[in-house]
Amino acid sequence: MTKLKHLNHISFKIGLIFFVIMIDLEGFVIYFLHQNIVKERVKDEFNSLLVRSNSHRDVLEQYNDPDSIHRVAVMESKSDLIVIVLNGNKKSIIASRPLDRGMRNIISKPVGKITHKGKIIEKHWEDEKYIASVSPFKNGYVYMFKDTKQVQQLISQMNHHFWIAGLLAFGITLILIILLSRILARPLINMKVATKKIAKGDLSVEIPVYSKDELGQLAESIRTLAREWNHLREERSEFLASISHELRTPLTYIKGYADIARKNNCADNETYLNIIYEEAAKLSDMIQNLFDLAKMDRNSFQIQKQNFPLFQMLKHKLSPAFQNKRIILTVKCHPSIQLIADPVRFEQVVINLLDNAYKYSEPHTNIFLTVKKADGAWKLIVQDHGKGIPEEDLPYIFERFYRVDKSRSRSFGGTGLGLAIVKEIVEAHNWHIHADSREGIGTTMEIRFQGGDIIEEAAARR
């Protein structure tokens, strides 16, 4: 129950806001209408009273004889109006009904300034007994009265109608607003429920598409988030499984050989210790690689760009490693290229690419490292004539721990993390890497430097 209340919170708020606004508006309109209609209605009453007294006055002005005066009184004796004719001294000449205190009160009031059109002399229909008009004629005054009870009844009848209309409007508004706020809030409530489920780890939730507006976009974003998160979760568990698997192999070696070395005290021990040392070294490499990747994942990985001469770096750092396998590395690079990049990371990229080319090539083949500008973009290309990568493996080589030939790669000390690291570094620079390979023919790795990050010193000086 409390949950339901909580869920409907937003619709309640929306509803309340609408309701307050609507009721204010409706109240104002109804009040305004009521006031005006009442005013008009009462004015009509006054007018008809005055018209009537004026018409009697007109008769009396024309025929000022007792007969005519009498006829005037007779005329009103059947109606709900009362007529009283007074002489100039305000003495009653005739009245259609006997005078009471209310009438006397009104008659005794001074008439004040009065024109031929006559005037309303008593307007207080709400609290006096009569409303009254007076029309002057040359020998006196014609007073007309109307009992205010009738006027009050009329108005109260009208009020009654207004009350009914007001209550109806109130009810309809209430119902409409409840429906409307539900409709408005439903997508939000659904999304809230869905995100709660997602937060609890249930990624199977469905959020229907409502519209293309902001709410629809929000639903779409939540869906995307859920998908991404699911993907990340799967990736993480896969990654953890790979790590434990990768750690197990060298550790098994280390444990096994250490055990043997422990048991016999012969000269073979050195071989075993060598194996143990190598495996330990591989492990420590792998852990370093993993550490690098973890840093990149946490986004705390920062590229420290600086300007450095590319050719010098390539020449000094890389050449010696390739001599012992009798593989010829040819570097084609303009000697005065300046590169703006993170030198340490960049070196890591180049070493990884060359290391692969070297590992997966036969002796007496060539490796080319080329830096050139083509189609308006700089490119760094590492090309070998080694064993190549099968077409079906090519899309996956940048994934963590992916190796085409696990045992072979392992024997070279490979962990399958090298290209993953390369890709992270390249993308951190906003660059792009692409692999091209044919089995048995060779592999080409191409990095595209965008945005003119390389400045040619010679050209810059000119």
Ligand SMILES: Nc1ncnc2c1ncn2[C@@H]1O[C@H](COP(=O)(O)OP(=O)(O)O)[C@@H](O)[C@H]1O
């Ligand atoms: N130049 C290359 N020639 C052939 N195969 C390659 C080359 N570069 C990468 N590969 C394949 O891609 C896999 C992933 O490379 P990498 O991430 O560097 O891992 P590794 O630790 O095995 O070198 C390698 O195991 C290998 O199968």
Ligand SMILES: [Mg+2]
């Ligand atoms: Mg490698």
